[in-house]
Amino acid sequence: MIKILLQKYLKSAKGIDYSIDNNISSSYLIRLLIKKGIMLFRGVVRVRCFIFIGKGVQLDAKYLLSVSSNSSIGDYCQLDALSTHGITIGKGVSLGRFGKIRATATLNSLGHGVIVGDYVGIGDGFYLGGFGGISIGADTIIGERLTVHSDNHLFDDCSQPIRTQGVVKKKVNIGRNCWFGSNVTILGGVDIGEGCIVGAGAVVTKSIPSFSIAAGNPAKIIRERK
Secondary structure, eight states, X not given: OHHHHHHHHHHHHHSSOOOOOTTSOHHHHHHHHHHHHHHHHHHHHHHSSSOEEOTTOEEESGGGEEEOTTOEEOTTOEEEOOSSSOEEEOTTOEEOTTXXXXXXXXXXXXXXXXXXXXXXXXXXXXXXXXXXXXXXXXXXXXXXXXXXXXXXXXXXXXXXXXXXXXXXEOOEEEOSSOEEOTTOEEOTTOEEOTTOEEOTTOEEOSOBOTTEEEXXXXXXXXXXXX
16 A cells, blocks of 8 residues: 555656555655655745755755755755845756755855756755856756856966956756766856766766767767767
């Protein structure tokens, strides 16, 4: 009965047919339900929404944070929504543990913000720097330790410290239905099209057209999916 009820909920929450492996014991599922129940309680209390919030989660500028139903924020994440457009997280999104979304880099200039589309999954240890703006399309799945930097330091004046020369905003757009391996880094000004695959450890410095497979440092297109 527990498996049937959980499968029905997951089908509704994730938007796909979901079948729980018969080798998973009922006791494991009960412990999981208890954990999720506690996370749901935190979500209802802290943001008054049907979402799941792990332990040790830090939410700053909550008035600029929008999270849709059935989304999950992993343990010890930090979300700072201070920016002109805030942080918007779609429905059914899963953010891994120990991640950070920082929408503004400095207090002397507000950042743009971050949009995470429906049913996006991001692994543990991620960092999204949304100063220049980040958009992640729906149904994208991302491995552990993703880092996205939508800005860049100015450094042309060699007579001045780099830290005093300011920062330029460079928006990052990630299309829907992409798959990134672990340890991917994406630099500012990059557009990654729909349906792309980016290999583990890649450093993406240039835009990638839709339905491409890219890998390496710097990332290069190795073939097309079409």
